[in-house]
Each structure stands twice: as structure tokens, then as C-alpha cells.
Amino acid sequence: MNKMRINSERLLDNLNKLKTFTDTPGEGVTRFSYSAKDAEARAYIIDRAEKAGASIHIDALQNIRMGLKTNRPGHKTLVAGSHIDTVRNGGWLDGIYGVCSALEVLETLSENDFSGEYNFEAVVFAEEEGSNFGSTMTGSKFIAGIYNEENLDKLTRDDGLSLRQVLCSLTDSRVYSIPGPGGINAEDIESLPWDFSQIKAMVELHIEQGPILDKSGERLGIIDSIFGMRVIEVVMEGVGNHAGATPMSQRQDALSAAAEAILKAEEIVRSDEDRRTVVTVGKMEIAPNCSNVIPEKVCFSLEVRDKDEAKINRFMDRIIAAIRDIAKARKVSCSCREHSHSLPLHLDDRLAQGMKNAAEKSGIPFRYMDSGAVHDACMIAYKVPTGMIFVPSINGRSHVPEEDTKPEDLVAGAEFLFEIVCRELG
Ligand SMILES: [Zn+2]
Structure with missing residues (x-):
């Protein structure tokens, strides 16, 4: 039986703090990748992870991998994470809830000096919403090898700057990986796709962004397929x-x-x-x-x-x-x-079955469901077993300032993620 527990106050504190990193205070959260507010949110998250002794790796796309201090070379890694960017005037939970929960898992494992059969990493995927370049899941597409160097020049923002130019204009070396004077080099690009032979699985926790759980009263969604x-x-x-x-x-x-x-x-x-x-x-x-x-x-x-x-x-x-x-x-x-x-995606059956068993054991009302929204997990699912968990969105609202989830549901989702991670880490 798992004796470790996440710190629910810390989780909610982090979420509330990160909510303030917005370009549109009072009108929802606007935090585009590579913006000043993105840098502030990254600094906050990296700081917490470093305090937990985590190793930090940032790639040229600015995806962040935060490795548990007890991780051992040669052991496969279980990954949990999501994104921290938003749409314009979006909500305070989309993406960042999954990141804060993965960070909470990392901090809890760290303070318990946990060491299992597998390694653990919390991940922040860059540019998921497509707010800059009109292409969703950009960071995870590079990680999965779906995008390559060409896309650095093909993807352009409304101001005409290409993704490559935007990446080369970043200056804050504490939170971004800054390219050398020659720009993004071949080595930077080669190291973007992950070595998936070293990844055991990925789990993403996310708000539902639709009305199904809120209407049904179930508190967790275990995802079968993604649209x-x-x-x-x-x-x-x-x-x-x-x-x-x-x-x-x-x-x-x-x-x-x-x-x-x-x-x-x-x-x-x-x-x-x-x-x-x-x-x-x-x-x-x-x-x-x-x-x-x-x-x-x-x-x-x-x-x-x-x-x-x-x-x-x-x-x-x-x-x-x-x-x-x-x-x-x-x-x-x-x-x-x-x-x-x-493409539509069917997620990993073994992970979903494990989640079902865990939810039944804990007595939490849950349902198997599909996701109408696409997530970073989809890109990773092309490569390794991947699972997703949803918590209810109040009135099914998302991508708007009204986006919200009851605190007890936020906590229950993160506790559930922790339970699943612990089961998988062995
Ligand atoms: Zn999202």
C-alpha cells in the first residue's frame, strides 16, 4: 500500500500562483510560448523542480524535462506532463494543471527519496495550443519526430517571424535553451526527438474541457480514444x-x-x-x-x-x-x-485497465470516455504506451476565462495521477 501522499495545498498554491502569469489580468490567462509571461511561469516551475533536486533539461524547442533526483542511468523513464501555454484569454487550468500535478508528483517522490524500478520525469511541452504559429502540439511533434528542421522555417507567426527566428530571439538563459551565435545547429535539431527506447510510458492529466463529467457527476475520466x-x-x-x-x-x-x-x-x-x-x-x-x-x-x-x-x-x-x-x-x-x-488515436489498454483498477479500488466514480480535444499525449502515443486522465470542467467550459474545476476535483485528479505513477514505477 502506498503510504506517500501528495501535498494538496502546495498543488493548489502553485496553480494559483501560476494563474497570475498572464498578459490579460482579469480577462483570463493569456500566456503564449516564448513570451515574457511564459518565461516567468517557467522560472517558477524550474525553481520548484530544482529545489526538489531535479535535473533540468531544456531542448531547442524549449520543451523541459525535469528528472527525479534518484533517477538511475540505464533505467527506462515514466513521463508525466502537459503544457503551460494558453490560447488568448484562455483558462487557468488547461495544460498547466497537468504540469503542476506532474511537478507535485516529482516533489512528493523527491521528499520521500523514492527510488523504484523505473525513472520519473515531469515534462513541460512547448507551444501546444498553436497560439503563435497556428500549429498545435508543436513541441511534442518535434519530440515524436513528426516535425523536423523544415518546420522551423515553415511555421510563421502573424508578425512574419518564423519559429526558428523566434527561438533565436530568446535571451533568458535561465529558462530557455539559447542557441549559439550560429543559430540552431544540427546537433540541437538532432537531439529534439526523444530516444523512445528509454521511455516506458507517458501519462497526461488534463481538465476535460467539455461537459460530460460535470453533467454525469463522475470525478475522473479514463481516456480510451482521442479524436x-x-x-x-x-x-x-x-x-x-x-x-x-x-x-x-x-x-x-x-x-x-x-x-x-x-x-x-x-x-x-x-x-x-x-x-x-x-x-x-x-x-x-x-x-x-x-x-x-x-x-x-x-x-x-x-x-x-x-x-x-x-x-x-x-x-x-x-x-x-x-x-x-x-x-x-x-x-x-x-x-x-x-x-x-x-489521426484519431486509441490509447494504451494496459494503462487504462490499471487506471480502472485503481479508480475502482479507491471508490472514485469514473468513466471510460473519448477526448474531443487533442493533447501532447497523442504525439507521444505514436511512440510509447500512453494514458490520459480527465477531471471535470465546471459547466464544461474551457479556453475561456470562466474555465474552472472544483479544488477537490483538482486534488483528486493529482492524487490519482500520483497513484498511477507509483504503480507504474514499481
Ligand atoms: Zn491543453
Whole structure:
């Protein structure tokens, strides 16, 4: 029986402290990777880990690995972690809850001088949300070898700077790995993918970001599968003209066409029998965006998610065909460009079964569920056995300032993570 216990006050303290590292105080947490607030959050976390005697390793992408002081060379490592970056005006728990819980596990193991069959590391994955470069899970994609050197130049921020340029502009050597005068070199890049032969497994604890646990009253979610997604960028181009002088019959209005296309996409996806497929248009630009000019050009993102890849493709193909038909009927041009995609994933059955056994033993109400959101764990799951645990999100809200979870659920999730880690460490 495990006698060690995490320090729940310390966990909540850390979370509350890290909540203050935001660019938008009072309006949720805005903490993009590589920003000044990111540096402050990193300093706080690294400081705690160092006080616990952990070894700190930061790679060129700025992913952080914090190794337990009793880790021994030649033993495989169990990894727990998540991300600390947020969307704009996001919540205070997305990502950082998993990091603080992994840190709490590290601190607890450290103060108990724990040494098991396996090593333990708490990990901070960089640039998960895609807030800078529009590509999610960037840090873990480099770790898993899905991204390579090319992506350093291909990924660009709204200000035109590439990922490589942003990484080369970092100066705080306490919390970032600063490239030499020649920039990021071949060695830096070669060392980005992990040696997965040395990784036993990974566990990520995260808030649910949806309403299922909050509605059901269950306190833990053990994740079976993670939704995949396909994202396209649609451009519709019509003719800009005077909003008063152009009769309705002679308009080629790009925004009206886009509006019809978006509603049609919803209608197509709502026809899904098991009602789990989702479609979202979350980003749109209108030109010239003037109240008295007929919109000439509209660009928008459109993404479809499900746990069944064939279904994602089926829906996306129907949506693209519908967009083309609508464009044709409204005499606007359109292009649909593939932006990104990620495959649905089934997580490790052995880990999930271990979690189920642990939850049953502790008497905590739990459910097996799928994750509609994609997480760093997905990238690692391509390489080693990976598990995920959810705690409830109040009213299912996330990526908004209202994002919250009851303190007792935050503590229960971290205790559960600790239990799972201890079981796995042997
Ligand atoms: Zn997250």
C-alpha cells in the first residue's frame, strides 16, 4: 500500500500562483510560448523542480524535462506532463494543471527519496495550443519526430517571424535553451526527438474541457480514444461594390456565400447518427471589412473532428463539395486548402485497465470516455504506451476565462495521477 501522499495545498498554491502569469489580468490567462509571461511561469516551475533536486533539461524547442533526483542511468523513464501555454484569454487550468500535478508528483517522490524500478520525469511541452504559429502540439511533434528542421522555417507567426527566428530571439538563459551565435545547429535539431527506447510510458492529466463529467457527476475520466481532426482553409472571393448602389440580384457577396457554406457544413455534420462528429469555423477574415462595402473576400478555417478517420474524411469531402456548389451558385470563386490533420488515436489498454483498477479500488466514480480535444499525449502515443486522465470542467467550459474545476476535483485528479505513477514505477 502506498503510504506517500501528495501535498494538496502546495498543488493548489502553485496553480494559483501560476494563474497570475498572464498578459490579460482579469480577462483570463493569456500566456503564449516564448513570451515574457511564459518565461516567468517557467522560472517558477524550474525553481520548484530544482529545489526538489531535479535535473533540468531544456531542448531547442524549449520543451523541459525535469528528472527525479534518484533517477538511475540505464533505467527506462515514466513521463508525466502537459503544457503551460494558453490560447488568448484562455483558462487557468488547461495544460498547466497537468504540469503542476506532474511537478507535485516529482516533489512528493523527491521528499520521500523514492527510488523504484523505473525513472520519473515531469515534462513541460512547448507551444501546444498553436497560439503563435497556428500549429498545435508543436513541441511534442518535434519530440515524436513528426516535425523536423523544415518546420522551423515553415511555421510563421502573424508578425512574419518564423519559429526558428523566434527561438533565436530568446535571451533568458535561465529558462530557455539559447542557441549559439550560429543559430540552431544540427546537433540541437538532432537531439529534439526523444530516444523512445528509454521511455516506458507517458501519462497526461488534463481538465476535460467539455461537459460530460460535470453533467454525469463522475470525478475522473479514463481516456480510451482521442479524436482526430482535419482542418482546411477556405477562401471565397466575389466582387466588392457599393452597398447601396448594387442591387441584390447583381451581387457576388463573398461573406453571404461563406455564411451559407458554414450553415451547410453544420447541417451535414448534424446528420451524423451517433452525434459525435463536430465541425467548427473558428477563424474568419473579411475584406475589406467595411460596413458600407459588399464583402469581396472571406478566408475562414473549417475543422472536422471524430474518433473515426474514415468518418472525418467522409464529412469533410461532403462539406468541400457543398462549399464549391454554393460558390458556383453565388458566382464567387472558392479554394479549399488542406491546412493540417491529426489521426484519431486509441490509447494504451494496459494503462487504462490499471487506471480502472485503481479508480475502482479507491471508490472514485469514473468513466471510460473519448477526448474531443487533442493533447501532447497523442504525439507521444505514436511512440510509447500512453494514458490520459480527465477531471471535470465546471459547466464544461474551457479556453475561456470562466474555465474552472472544483479544488477537490483538482486534488483528486493529482492524487490519482500520483497513484498511477507509483504503480507504474514499481
Ligand atoms: Zn491543453
